[in-house]
Amino acid sequence: MGPNQISVLVPSSSDEAVAAFGDGTDVTVVAGGTIVMPEVAAGRLRPKSALLLGRAGLAGITRASGKVTIGAATPVSELAETDAPLAQAAAHVGDIEVRSQATVGGNVCAESSEDTPRGDLQAALLALGATVRSAGKGGERSEPLEDFLADGTGRLVLDVSYDDAPRQAGYAAVWRPHSHHYTILAVAAARRDGELRVAATGVAPRAVLIDPDDPLAGLEPRDDALASTWYRTQLLPRLVARALAQLEEAG
Numbered sequence: 001m002g003p004n005q006i007s008v009l010v011p012s013s014s015d016e017a018v019a020a021f022g023d024g025t026d027v028t029v030v031a032g033g034t035i036v037m038p039e040v041a042a043g044r045l046r047p048k049s050a051l052l053l054g055r056a057g058l059a060g061i062t063r064a065s066g067k068v069t070i071g072a073a074t075p076v077s078e079l080a081e082t083d084a085p086l087a088q089a090a091a092h093v094g095d096i097e098v099r100s101q102a103t104v105g106g107n108v109c110a111e112s113s114e115d116t117p118r119g120d121l122q123a124a125l126l127a128l129g130a131t132v133r134s135a136g137k138g139g140e141r142s143e144p145l146e147d148f149l150a151d152g153t154g155r156l157v158l159d160v161s162y163d164d165a166p167r168q169a170g171y172a173a174v175w176r177p178h179s180h181h182y183t184i185l186a187v188a189a190a191r192r193d194g195e196l197r198v199a200a201t202g203v204a205p206r207a208v209l210i211d212p213d214d215p216l217a218g219l220e221p222r223d224d225a226l227a228s229t230w231y232r233t234q235l236l237p238r239l240v241a242r243a244l245a246q247l248e249e250a251g
């Protein structure tokens with residue numbers, strides 16, 4: 001294979017995808033491609049090996065054994081049939097064109113760029129206490145999303161899941177309403193069995209769990225083309241208050 005050639009892997013099952021991914025060395029996963037493909041087109045990313053997930057059987061949402069499980073290749077647009085605050089977060093991702101193409105796994109693995117925040121679903125999934133199942137170095141493993149996000153990337157996400165149980169939830173976000181928009185800042189909250197989890201996206205490179213009594217503790221919100229650190233610092237406590245008010249209203 002020449003230096004400018006890319007090997008394109010198109011697995012037709014999750015087992016094949018896991019085998020093709022191996023330990024992830026030199027493999028670029030392409031799911032919806034809404035982040036990867038512009039990078040390739042601009043020449044900033046030159047994959048040696050591209051693993052296309054579209055036919056790997058990793059899409060779909062199931063409710064079984066007390067869990068909601070969402071395959072990594074599930075389009076963001078299909079999350080409307082999930083639960084608060086995930087369904088609301090999904091509805092705010094880009095526009096219908098982006099949501100139809102973008103996947104859950106791509107969002108969970110997304111890191112914000114210099115210009116724009118990404119990973120809106122991460123905050124909602126953190127609030128839901130979601131678990132990520134992934135494959136790669138050391139084999140398959142399942143771990144809380146916060147551990148996966150802290151550990152970085154380099155693994156193949158197979159699915160995300162959370163308890164299929166009644167809970168109160170709230171979601172508050174700010175964005176500029178136009179086509180192809182990005183969410184500037186968002187807060188997702190969920191309470192179940194007295195445990196309150198609150199998370200924010202648009203603050204740091206990936207979503208973070210926050211203390212609702214002191215939302216800015218240990219955080220200096222990002223500064224980018226959409227909003228300044230000052231603006232986000234003013235906004236975050238207000239969005240937390242809004243999300244929590246919604247959660248209380250929910251019952």
Ligand SMILES: Cc1cc2nc3c(=O)[nH]c(=O)nc-3n(C[C@H](O)[C@H](O)[C@H](O)COP(=O)(O)OP(=O)(O)OC[C@H]3O[C@@H](n4cnc5c(N)ncnc54)[C@H](O)[C@@H]3O)c2cc1C
Binds near residue numbers: 035156180182
């Ligand atoms: C116009 C526009 C508007 C947007 N607005 C928003 C927004 O409002 N909110 C938001 O959160 N995002 C937004 N995005 C960013 C992006 O569309 C989403 O984050 C989307 O969910 C990414 O999913 P994807 O499948 O397209 O990812 P891809 O581009 O396929 O992949 C993204 C990254 O994740 C990796 N990856 C993908 N799937 C897996 C997997 N299963 N396992 C391991 N690694 C994987 C890829 O290698 C790559 O590093 C926007 C993008 C555009 C172009």
